Amino acid sequence: MAENDGDGWDAVLEEDEDSGAVARAVSRQIKLWREAAGLKQAELGSALGYGVDMISAVERGKRFPRPEFLAGADELLDAGGKLSAMKKDIAEARYPKKVRDLAKLEDKAVERGAYGDHNIDGLLQTEEYARALFAMRRPAIGEDEIERHVAARMARQEILHRKPPPSLTFVQEEVTLRRPIGGKMVLRRQLEHLLEVGRLRHVTLQVMPTECEEHAGMAGELRVLKFKGGKALGTTDGQLTARLISGPEEVQILELRYGMIRSQALTPRESLAFIEKVLGET
Known part of the structure; x- marks a missing residue:
């Protein structure tokens, strides 16, 4: 198996205490199972197709394992499913805390409305569009961090x-x-995706x-989220902060403003036609 490079691994943000705790717990388990199997880091890496530096980073809690x-x-170290069972914990912790919190709110919402004024809403973005957005951040962020944010989105x-x-x-x-x-x-592919999603019955x-x-x-x-029982929340984004x-x-x-924005915008039918027009001009 060819050795993997840094792509596909997720850096752990030190300031994210929740993510760090999960990374440390998983890293300890991997190290204990490796040592119990009598393997060195280089041997485990060679068997799995990763370099020793990457194995070391995982065991130090500096990288999330895919x-x-x-x-x-799990299979190589005969862990009996104990390492594989951590996939869910890793999947939740590997994303930035702000994204995890927003995803939890969205998962419970029965209604979600959003007005976007400078780029396509995150729920509507294609993967390559999202990657381009994160790649243009300044100060620039590393490739690992770009992939981490794209995966979260x-x-x-x-x-x-x-x-x-x-x-x-x-x-x-x-x-x-x-x-x-x-x-x-x-x-062009982003506009085509908008047309596809825009035709879903619940969108x-x-x-x-x-x-x-x-x-x-x-x-x-702005965003407005509504939940069962009538409770509602809103979010707004600034340059460096997001506010709940x-x-x-x-x-x-926010609900009043969003309602007015919708009334002032093109109708859904007119909007899809407008997107098709822009696509034809692009």
């Missing part, structure tokens, strides 16, 4: 296929359909045209 690594190590999109499906509404600013993030071909996609004079969303992007809004009066303001 599911295939856990499965291979793609995992959140499971909400699109949840049963029973939640009601999902999106309003996208026209400029987000035209800015060629990642290049024209990436944008409503609308476009806010630039020429619209009345606009209730000038304060920036739970106060009833503030949530009510």
Whole structure:
């Protein structure tokens, strides 16, 4: 088996205490099972197709092992399923805390509405579009961190296929359909994906045209989440922070604004036609 490089491994953010605790617990188990089998790090790495530096990083809790690594190590070290059983813990902990928290809220929501003013909403992004977005971050982040964020974003999109499906509404600013993030071909595939998702029965996609004079969303992007029993929450994103809004009066303001934004945007039918037009021009 050829030796793997750094791609496919997820760096552990030291400031994320929850992720760090999971990484340390898993790393100790891997090291104990390796030592019990009488193998050195280099021998385990050679058998699994990884370098000794990568095995060392995993055992020090500096890297999250991929599911295939856990499965291979479990079989090789005769762990009886104990290492493979950690896949779920790793899957939850390997993503940034902000993303994990948002994903938990979205997973419980029966309705989710979002207005996006500078890029396509995360639940609607293609993998290559998301990767291009993270790659242009400044200060620049490493390849491992880019892949970590992309994987987290793609995992959140499971909400699109949840049963029973939640009601999902999106309003996208026209400029987000035209800015060629990642290049024209990436944008074309992104627009095609929008058309596909926009035709799902539980998804409503609308476009806010630039020429619209009345606009209730000038304060920036927002999300509104509603849950069983009538409880609602909102979120807003800034340059470096994301804010969860739970106060009833503030949530009510966001709901009012989002409702007005939807009323000012193109209808769902007009919006799909508009996206098709932009696709034809791209």
